[in-house]
Amino acid sequence: MRTETGQVYKLKDYKPTDFVVERIDLTFELDPSETKVVSRVILHRREGVAADAALVFDGDELTLDSVQLDGNDIDPSLFDVDEESLTIRGLPESAPFEITVNTTLSPDTNTKLMGLYRTNGVYCTQCEAEGFRRITYFYDRPDVLAVYTVTIIAAKDDAKYLLSNGNFLGSGNYDEGRHFAAWFDPHPKPSYLFALVGGDLGLVEDTFTTMSGKEVALKIYVEHGKEGRAGYAMDALKRSMKWDEEVFGREYDLDIFQLVAVSDFNMGAMENKGLNVFNDKYVLADPETATDADYANIEAIIAHEYFHNWTGNRITCRDWFQLCLKEGLTVYRDHAFSADQRSAAVKRIAEIRLLKAHQFPEDAGPLAHPVRPETYKEINNFYTATVYEKGSEVVRMIRTILGADDFRKGMDLYFERHDGDASTIEDFLACFAEASGRDLKQFALWYSQAGTPSVSVSTDWNEAAKSFKVTLEQSLAPTPGQSRKALMHIPLAYGLILPDGSEFNGQPQGGEAGNGVFHLTKRKQTFSFTDVPGRPVLSINRGFSAPVNIAMEQSADDLAHIARHDSDGVSRWQALNEQAMRHLVAVSKLARDGRKLPAAKELAKILVDTAADESLEPAFRAQALALPAESDIAREIGSNIDPDAIHTAREAVLSEIATAGLAVFSKLADRAPTGPYSPAAEDAGLRALAGTALAYASIAEAEPVRAKAAFDASNNMTAMTQALQILVHQFPGSDEAEAALAAFKSRFAGDALALDKWYAIQAMAPGAGTSARVEALLESPDFDRKNPNRMRALIGSFSAGNPTGFNAPDGAGYRLLAREVIDIDKRNPQLAARLLTAMRSWRSFEPRRQKLARQALVSIREAGKLSPDVGDIIERMLAD
Known part of the structure; x- marks a missing residue:
């Protein structure tokens, strides 16, 4: 129970609840502004608990309509309710008893996206970590496990499908204009795993036969018209179920497994028992709108939530x-x-x-x-x-x-x-x-x-x-x-x-x-x-x-020996990466001091040789050619960091490698798979190497022509975004870059996930002037500040993925993030706090940037009432 703002919770203070929950029955009457929730909880007093111990349930932003004990209204003198809890006294000493709580809540105005909310006409829940208390008063903690029965009632034209955890019990007409569906989960679970979804959605169905021969119904719900983009997610789900049986001996345990994709979601996905809810970016994929990285993420996150x-x-x-x-x-x-x-x-x-x-x-x-x-x-x-x-x-x-x-x-x-x-x-x-x-x-x-x-x-x-x-x-x-x-x-x-x-x-x-x-x-x-x-x-x-x-003085020759001969592919990459990092750190420090940068002839040679080595798989070569990022170099330097110097040094090394290997990179850039797109690892590796080679060739030629031609010829999102990023990042403001941006936006005007890529690529374009572009994009007519994906694509990509733009010497990037965090915190504290963590390393910069970053953080602290989420991050960041 949270009793005061800023309360510190301690592991050593853990103790079990005074009362044990045996089961909970929930009834929902869904309504956009006045959803009614009836919670019937069967409990008994834990052995040894005092007879005068009170029952304390958690609650947050709820309207309490009534509370009953064994079907009778409780005397008002025996219960108290405040902003965070419902406390009930005078409960039976021995026999199990039933507490019935009636609450009202408003899904439409729940901008925190925690508890029960409504997005694009779909009712949805997110209860981890402490969202169930925003649905009804209950023990909202993970050690309280109970069996759930759920009945959902809704207008027929408002929610075609009414879903919850567990196995389906039945559905039908409830009254004129409304229908119901009932669910029972036989496996005791904590409240954070409760889920409910209601809406008019498209459905993709399949089945999976477990290792004991049981047939499980598989259902993926998406927005209408997007059913064709759920096929890879279904395939990944089936492969996950089979793999968990073979590798860990784990068989699925319900008759049905359901997955719902929604567009407004604070997290990647949520593992609610039998009813996973996903951010739709980790479900929807087709070659035109999803990159190889998207396919790999979908595969991994589908598996994660299933596991x-x-x-x-x-x-x-x-x-x-x-x-x-x-x-x-x-x-x-x-x-x-x-x-x-x-x-x-x-x-x-x-x-x-x-x-x-x-x-x-x-x-x-x-x-x-x-x-x-x-x-x-x-x-x-x-x-x-x-x-x-x-x-x-x-x-x-x-x-x-x-x-x-x-x-x-x-x-x-x-x-x-x-x-x-x-x-x-x-x-x-x-x-x-x-x-x-x-x-x-x-x-x-x-x-x-x-x-x-x-x-x-x-x-x-x-x-x-x-x-x-x-x-x-x-x-x-x-x-x-x-x-x-x-x-x-x-x-x-x-x-x-x-x-x-x-x-x-x-x-x-x-x-x-x-x-x-x-x-x-x-x-x-x-x-x-x-x-x-x-x-x-x-x-x-x-x-x-x-x-x-690892701190080890190893010669360049020894690292090269590892890179050529190690039987462990990861170690071969680490040896190459270490050589690159040593050089990049050295030249970054020289650039910071305004000194002449040395050549990277040996590094260029080994990387070009690696690129040309056909005995190595293409995906490995692409990883080897990807120099340590500017943030990696900054972490290695550790203190007194100048992001502009790091950028200058890294660009110089990239240019030298590109020039030395132009002939090799020109050939590899044309080696992407032809024919129908496949997300298979082999094809993805070829595209990764071709895209990396295209970037190097474009650097060497110092012309956007090759990248623009690749953009125009692309027949999949991977190739298109590779080319678009090269144009926007290497040739900012060029006619080719602006034409490609306009063409991309026009082509994908109605696709939110594709447009998120368009925003992110621009947000990560290096240079101090990017903050002005981000400011302009924030004011775009189609920019949705309430959508977490869109905010992460623009503000998150800018603050966490653009070292020179965000850490501009005038502090514009810091001020922009501070302003947005203050604004977002009013409606979605989780999102605001996570965006704010981009400033976690502010003390490692050179003094001028440190001062500007601290001013931005202080401006957040002094902005007025902050959520516990943002207040906690600010307090830790500014602690001496």
Whole structure:
């Protein structure tokens, strides 16, 4: 229960509710402005709870019409209601009793998009984390599990389909002009997994036969006319269901699985039991409107939400401090699924890029928090890269430490032991410890300590003795609230690559190591290899086995040796990326000081050679050619950052690579697949390489002609947006760029998701003048400020994806974001808070930008009453 603004919730304060919910029956009479909700809850007093204990239900922005005990009105002196709760006293001491609560709410005016709201004529719910309290008074916490029966009543012309969780019980006429539908979910669930959808929607249907032979009805609901764009989502769903059976032994447990796509949604999707609700950008796809990245995201997010059926729904989290127990674990599962569906190495590279771009900066700034935080003020602000992405990495490390067989045994035990439970991290780790016989107490620190560990690596080769030593030393910098850190268990996968490119397989002495993994558990450890036939090159943290920063003085020749010979594709990419990063950091610092920039001849050669290497898959070559982003370089520099200098340096290096490889890039730019579009990984890889080559060739030629021709000839959204981005970013203001923008907007005038791409490409165009363009786009007649996708496409892309534009020296970008956050906060606090996190690294800039950024943040703090979401972020960002 939230009792006061700014209340701090603490993990150590957890205690179960005084009353146990046995079941809940809900009846909805849907109306745009006055929806009536009747909630009948069967409860009993928990053993040992005092006879005078009151029942306290959560509530938010509700109108209470009446409250009853066992069918009789409760004396007004025995209950109190305020803005955040309903408190009832004088309840039975032993026998179960029924509380009936009647409330009224307005879906049409619910701009927070939490609870029950209405979007484009469709009633929809979002209850995670604390949205159910906006529907009725109830225990709105994840450890209260109950069986739900739901009856929905609505006007026939207002809601053709009336959907909720579980299995369908029946439907029919309710009265003149209205109909009803009833649903029953036999699996106890917390309130955050409740869902309701009502509307006139299009339907795509299929079936799936589970491994036990049960036929499950599959239904995807979309806006009318978009049914043809749901086919890939249905295919991804069926593949997810099959994969979860084969890899984790998890079978679906209801008669029906439903998925609904809506356009106004704060999140990517929501795993409500049996009724997933999706942001439509992660469902709708066809070659004309969706890119390869869109298809890959749809596949991954469909899988993620489906996998939650077991890791999140059947087994949920005891409290919100355990959020990573469902999210980090399920991200790990969707990563494993995507790796099996596509190139595992390329998928892993994309994961590493995402982690370093979003989670590493979070760990290094004022918003740092452990994977399992111990305190919070606003839980909505902890749906973070740390909980999701780092949480996934922690699960991945468990598998690395235990091995595949013991990891599977641990997962099987977890499913068996905790099915139907609201569990904790301790419960989760105990299953792996028991299944493997391994002590995981030290490893558990990954859940409780914030920050990115650093590991320094040194090597010593003794030619005469034919011995090789590897010394590892760990450190972990202080983070907000955690000044002292304990030693971690860091599993570092490694390989020793001999001069001929083969790998040395001898086992080391001096510490625990096995199956190609060093287990760093002390401050400093040395691992010694003997009988090594020649000087090896150490490949460390293969596959990015641990989310750490590696500090190692490795020569350019050694990195090149890894890039050519490592058996691990991720390590080959890391070696190339490290060479590029070293050069980019060096030249960025020179550019900041106004000094002459050195040539990048060696880097250009190895990247051009990689581009031309037909033995490498195209998707890998595209990743290798994608230089570290400007934000990555800034993170590596760490302090006194000048975004303009980084941009200048990176552009110079890009130009040198482009010029050196023009002949190669010209050929590759024409190698995109021809014929009908396929989202398959092989074709997507070819398009990725062709698009990257087109960008390099355009840089070398310094002319927009090639990109404009590619835009005009494109027959799919991937090729079109690749060319459009080149035109807008490399040749801003040119006739070709403006013509392409106009043509794109005209062609997709009625398609919101396609237009989001149009807005985003312009928002990310580099340069201090972009803020003026963003200001103009905000005033466009078709710009919808109430739609989260549109705001993320423009404001989110500008603030999080445009280092030079957003961090303009005059502070215009900061002021623009501050103004928009203040405005958005009035209607959608979650969206406002998430956009605001783009400023999490403001203290790392040079002094002038720091001052301007701080002024913008202070202007938000002083703007008046802020939501708990935004107020929490501001407080942490401005804390000394």
